[in-house]
Amino acid sequence: MRWGSMVFDTTWLDIAARGILLAAAAILWVVVLVRINGLRSLSKMTNFDFVMTVALGSLVAGAAQASDWKAFAQAMVAMAGLFLVQFLAARIRKSSDSAEDAMQNDPVFLMRNGEFCDAALKNTRVAKSDLIAKLREANVLDYGQVRAVVLETTGDVSVLHGDHLDETLIENVKRV
Structure with a gap:
């Protein structure tokens, strides 16, 4: 009905x-x-x-x-x-x-210690221009301040910048 x-x-x-x-x-x-x-x-x-x-x-x-x-x-x-x-x-x-491991993707470095991870960008199909936009969004003023940029398992991008990075924050991140 x-x-x-x-x-x-x-x-x-x-x-x-x-x-x-x-x-x-x-x-x-x-x-x-x-x-x-x-x-x-x-x-x-x-x-x-x-x-x-x-x-x-x-x-x-x-x-x-x-x-x-x-x-x-x-x-x-x-x-x-x-x-x-x-x-x-x-x-x-x-x-x-x-x-x-079967259900979840690993987070991946897109940038490490101020340098782009070109192989990871290619592998994850992230354009460098999109990554630069994320850096601007995170108020990065100098690539040298970027400790790590991580493509998270959800597709979010985390930008870690500053003078020091606690390595436990990135211990499960995959290098490509």
Whole structure:
């Protein structure tokens, strides 16, 4: 049975009201799922977290546009499924180093001690101009101050600059 025949007519006002109500219900459902699963759910600390966030947004949009209750319910169940998969993946990663290695990319040096790592830039398909933009964003004034630039597992770029670098901050970073 279609939503329009149950509650709403097909005027633009009714369509807008349906969209707002369904979007609100979907967002409230996400809040409930985040409260159950924890704040880490949308943290973007790993590539799984990033995919989770993007997929969740798509499902919320699908729920807000659902033309019948089955499509809406399917989107809501799929959201819960995403949280469950993320929860299980985190548990597996935590309990096994081999699973961690299989599921997670290594962070990579793009720059080290003021020098570009050209092989890493080529391997990771990061343009030097994009890296320079990240250096500007991090308020780097001199390449000589750059201790390390790291392409993180999430795709974020970390710029570490200053007079001294504690080596424990980069002990798991891969050199290409």
